[in-house]
Amino acid sequence: MxxxxxxxxxxxxxxxxxxxxxxxxxxxxxxxxxxxxxxxxxxHNYHTFQPLLYQVATAGLAPDNIVAPFRKTLGRQKNFYFRLxxxxxxxxxxxxxxxxxxxxxxxxxxxxxxxxxNYFGDAEMQRHAIAIKSVGDALELRNTVLANFEQALQLGDAEKLNSLLDFVIVGGGPTGVEMAGALSELRAHVFPKDYRELDFREMDIHVVQSGPVLLKGMSAEASAQALLDLRALGVQVWLDARVKSYDGYTATLNNGQQLITRTLIWAAGxxxxxxxxxxxxxxxxxxxxxxxxxxxxxxxxxxxxxxxxxxxxxxxxxxxxxxxxxxxxxxxxxxxxxxxxxxGGQLMQPFEYADKGSMATIGRNRAVADLKLFGREYHLGGFLAWMAWSLVHVIALVNYRSRIAVAFTWAWNYWSQDKGLRYILGRVKADPVVNAASTAGKAIV
Amino acid sequence: MxxxxxxxxxxxxxxxxxxxxxxxxxxxxxxxxxxxxxxxxxxHNYHTFQPLLYQVATAGLAPDNIVAPFRKTLGRQKNFYFRLxxxxxxxxxxxxxxxxxxxxxxxxxxxxxxxxxNYFGDAEMQRHAIAIKSVGDALELRNTVLANFEQALQLGDAEKLNSLLDFVIVGGGPTGVEMAGALSELRAHVFPKDYRELDFREMDIHVVQSGPVLLKGMSAEASAQALLDLRALGVQVWLDARVKSYDGYTATLNNGQQLITRTLIWAAGxxxxxxxxxxxxxxxxxxxxxxxxxxxxxxxxxxxxxxxxxxxxxxxxxxxxxxxxxxxxxxxxxxxxxxxxxxGGQLMQPFEYADKGSMATIGRNRAVADLKLFGREYHLGGFLAWMAWSLVHVIALVNYRSRIAVAFTWAWNYWSQDKGLRYILGRVKADPVVNAASTAGKAIV
Missing domain, CATH: 3.50.50.60 (FAD/NAD(P)-binding domain)
Structure with a gap:
């Protein structure tokens, strides 16, 4: 049986x-x-702390830091049963x-x-884009970004090179903004040391947002600050624009603009x-x-x-x-x-949402926060918002061990200006550009 | 080009x-x-600290703790180039x-x-066994062990159940001994809390060693102590025995003994x-x-x-x-x-091996060490050897961050008697036993 x-x-x-x-x-x-x-x-046999998946994707946190096995978390609860x-x-x-x-x-x-x-029924987009909904997705994106640069070292052709170095993020909500910020930090502080042979002025990060503002749903201050911050970090933000099509190489916007990339990150709802x-x-x-x-x-x-x-x-x-x-x-x-x-035969209570506000981090010392405390709204930006964001996320983690590990990792990354988890392990999204099964006719270098 | x-x-x-x-x-x-x-x-784009792979396989350490990306480790060295x-x-x-x-x-x-x-040409063994030579292998074994128990929850048949709960380790060198010790610790302290519905007296851990002693090459004291320690932990050690064949379910020893297991770990040279x-x-x-x-x-x-x-x-x-x-x-x-x-036109120096000794850990407070210091040999066992083993391995790690992370993790695991990284992410070795594409005819539970 x-x-x-x-x-x-x-x-x-x-x-x-x-x-x-x-x-x-x-x-x-x-x-x-x-x-x-x-x-x-x-x-899965574990809970995923989704708000920090983007940090796994950008080599800032280990998957271990943001997952919690159900049996570990709830195993001591006598009436709890888990089935995978x-x-x-x-x-x-x-x-x-x-x-x-x-x-x-x-x-x-x-x-x-x-x-x-939500790919809105666009099967080609779904096939080629990466969406960050699971730890597996996040690791695949990390592997893909790193594999891109390893491959870029083999390419002379300028357009192909750009297809590997450039990134298009579709969606200007918290995930898109945080991902763009994290990539731009890697571009500024980490990748140039790792890949001295590449010119990172060639690495473009695009955010395509369908509406007129980033972080729709947050305050006008937060939206404006996020735009300023991303632009200060060198991110190209396309407002009121949509990606009409993407074939794994060319992303075509509804304004006619074409962006060449092998890595399109889907954060559009x-x-x-x-x-x-x-x-x-x-x-x-x-x-x-x-x-x-x-x-x-x-x-x-x-x-x-x-x-x-x-x-x-x-x-x-x-x-x-x-x-x-x-x-x-x-x-x-x-x-x-x-x-x-x-x-118990009692009346159920209706749900009432206690909105504590929302926040998004953009990079080192840069974040925006709309906080609702004691019936009042506070708008924070810069270092203060960044500290608040960090604190809230550390506290929200599921267990003490994750809290300590994440706080330690963030402190280490902050002081060293480094993100250490740059190893390729597991799936890579795109096929390799260069994979010479036969080396016949190849130049000796 | x-x-x-x-x-x-x-x-x-x-x-x-x-x-x-x-x-x-x-x-x-x-x-x-x-x-x-x-x-x-x-x-790979990273160095692997192989001596601790078995801890990744047994949920004690995260892969991140024991790998070091080459570009991070050597990126500041001007004459260094890496190619994946x-x-x-x-x-x-x-x-x-x-x-x-x-x-x-x-x-x-x-x-x-x-x-x-080395499978000595046994293709069937190679197909079904798991050898721990890479981080990918170690994660696959971890996933397989955990997936086994999840599946064991669905089985009534005693033999099939044992095929999932039992483990056969081929090879009684350091890897085999350390793996057996780690599995027996999980059996004693972790799994029974996670899987209350399973009877872990049914979980058998076998070590099959072709020679008359474990840890061949170490001192007689160390070999004898390792055998005592493993047996104290409830590991079944088969000395002077070989696995003649393994078809993914039945391992047949040269003494005629048959061991039923879906998970055979190959550490035999x-x-x-x-x-x-x-x-x-x-x-x-x-x-x-x-x-x-x-x-x-x-x-x-x-x-x-x-x-x-x-x-x-x-x-x-x-x-x-x-x-x-x-x-x-x-x-x-x-x-x-x-x-x-x-x-520089100088003479090269001949290599002379400075043997510092060898050590193996068996479990909590249990290890053996043959140390060679200042021309003398010292044999340690128990807590002292275990501390020495831990210290040597932490120091030997490639960078400070790994050292801190591993020391913290070990301290945490020690005090909590827990190994927290029990999540299934990525490949599992064996096909699922239970995977009802059709639920027709199945009992409702």
Whole structure:
């Protein structure tokens, strides 16, 4: 007999959580003292701290610093069970989740599957672009950037050379801005020492933003400051521009501009990652499940959705909450309490988003922050915002060990002006430009 | 024009080093002040600290802690050039190295290609076994061990279950002993907390050693202590036994014993990794290049070999030096000085191995060490040997950052009795046991 054979039946209601991102993890933890069996399903055996993925991609942090194995994080929680599996479909009538390793019954189901890169149906773009949604993606980008430069050493042709040295980032939100800033720091302080034979004045970093400002959703001050900062770092920012097409070599903008690059980083918005089996009626714009103020999916009694995949329309957020960590965390925590209330015959509490503000870092001593504290808004820039950003992110990490490791690494990188994790290990996105299986006819150098 | 176009011609003799292990790296560094151009070729862009690979495989250290990118380590050395390439052949007449990215001229060539796992021609064994020679291998083993346990949760069948829980290590040298010790620590302190549903009394760790003692080459005291220590940790040690065959599931010993395992770790000796193009006459036993006391390959004026790939027969070492880090390091350093002497018209100095002893760690507070200090031998065991082993390995790491990171990680692991890097990222060796593309007919759990 093979399948999900070793999940104990505790004789308690079973809550199945699909996805262990910020929302799923917070919910599982919030259910620690509640008389339910918690089964978390994820295709990875670890939680990923997504806001710092861009630093893994730019050799600033190790993957180990920003992931937390579920069993390590939650293994001491008696009612917690984890299964490494991919979810294939949901049968809401039978109350069963179909997974790659078998069928799992549930009493309450929580969808916390998050969001994935939205290519707006452009299959060619999807094939050639790199989106940073997982540690694997981040490492692939790191490997690709480094492999590009190794290959650039073999090229004489100016255009091909630029295709390896130049980077196009699509999207001027926090991810795009942070990625552009990190690449420009590498260009200024790290790469010229590593590759003395290359001229890094040839390395261009482009950010293509569809709207008139960067960091849409933040304050006008923050947007303006981010633009100034990126330009000061030598990043070319294209506002009110879109990438119409990309074939792996030429990115064509809607204004006619062509940018040559083998590395296009896609940070231009996300779409929900829904699961097969729930009626399409409950899916709203952006492939998000329409939920009520208790995160209950429309049309279902015992199915909930939290975080990026949930669309909760409120007076303050008529288009749903921002798809970032905080709403997911807060919804996960509240749903844990609400499930306890539900089981205890009490009324559930409606969700109310406590917006603490938002921030983005651009580089060494450069960041922007819109903070909401005690009902007031504060706008920070420069060193102060950068310190605030660093502090908030270190504290937000899942465990003490990561906090110490990240703080140490950042301090080391700051003082040494170095980012040490420049090794190529694992997948590289593009095929090598130069790979002479036969060296016939090649010049001897 | 593509190929090796950007290697400057410095108008100085060019030393091409193939392989950046302990020997190649030490040589490149020793040539820092010498008026030569140094070109290092390696298929990875980083040096690997091989003695600690087994800790990466057992979730104790992160890969980042034990690798050092060549460009970071040597980038400030003005005469140093690195090329990421695979060497295909050598044309010693034309003095050219044929690589995957083009043809490279040399004045002096140094082979530092190291050794690879020796399967003694058993192709089936090679296909199914895991040997730990690279960071990629170590991560694959880590992923496989963790994936085994995730899968074991789905199995009812006792034999299949044991095939996932049991481990067979072939070879009772330092690698085999250290791996067995590390796995038994995970079994005692970590896995039972992660996988409450599994019975870890069912997890067997076997070490199969062809000779009558473990740690052949170390003192009788060390061998005996290692055997006692491993048995105290519950490791099953088979002495005077060989694995005759392994099909990915059943390992059959020459004494008839059959061990069921999906994870067989091959640590039973190495063979040289020679390069095509040099005459077979210069290859000696173990596929090592026969070299004179200056590490010059027999029959060549300007071709040298150092480290594991070099076979230097001396009165004290009639079968060549041990294939470990120290001879490689010392030969690399001396060859750097000798090349300077050669260019300066001086006599080269013969190599003499300064044996500092050897050590192996078995687990928490358990290690054995044969130290040679000031002409005397000391045998240590237990906590003292374990402290010495830890100290020596931290100091031997390539850079300060790694030293701090490893010391911190070890301290943390020691006090917490935990090994935190238990995440599955990248390749897994074996196919999944349970992967129900169709869930038809499966029980609902």
């Amino acid at each position: 093979e399948g999900l054979t070793k999940i104990d039946d505790l004789g308690q209601p079973r809550v199945v959580i699909i996805g262990g991102g910020f929302g799923g993890l917070a919910l599982a933890q919030a259910l620690a003292g509640v008389p339910v069996q918690v089964v978390l399903i994820d295709k 599996a991919e979810v294939q479909a949901i049968d809401a009538t039978a109350q069963v989740v179909e997974t790659s390793i078998g069928l799992l019954r549930y009493d309450y189901l929580v969808l916390a599957t998050g969001a994935t890169a 996300v779409t929900g990652a829904p699961v097969a089996g729930l009626g399409p009626a409950c899916l709203g714009p952006g492939n998000r499940y329409q939920v009520d103020e208790h995160n209950r999916v429309a049309g279902y009694d015992n199915v909930f959705a939290i975080g990026d995949i949930a669309l909760m329309k409120t007076a303050a957020y008529p288009d749903g909450h921002p798809q970032v960590a905080q709403p997911a965390l807060q919804q996960g925590r509240l749903l844990g309490q609400n499930l306890a209330r539900l089981l | 593509e190929g090796l176009t950007k290697i400057d011609d410095l108008g100085q003799p060019r030393v091409v080093i193939i392989g950046g292990g302990f020997g190649g790296l030490a040589l490149a560094q020793a040539l820092a002040g010498v008026p030569v151009q140094v070109v290092l070729i390696d298929k 390439a695979e060497v295909q052949a050598i044309d010693a007449t034309a003095q050219v190295v044929e690589t995957s990215i083009g043809l490279l001229r040399y004045d002096y060539l140094v082979l530092a290609t190291g050794a690879t796992a 190495v063979t040289g990794a020679p390069v095509a193009g040099l005459g077979p006459a210069c290859l000696g036993p173990g596929n090592r290049y026969q070299v004179d006391e200056h590490n010059r390959v027999a029959g060549y004026d300007n071709v040298f070999a150092i480290g594991d790939i070099a076979l230097m027969k001396t009165a004290a070492y009639p079968d060549g030096h041990p294939q470990v880090a120290q001879p490689a390091l010392q030969q690399g350093r001396l060859l750097g000085q000798n090349l300077a002497r050669l260019l």
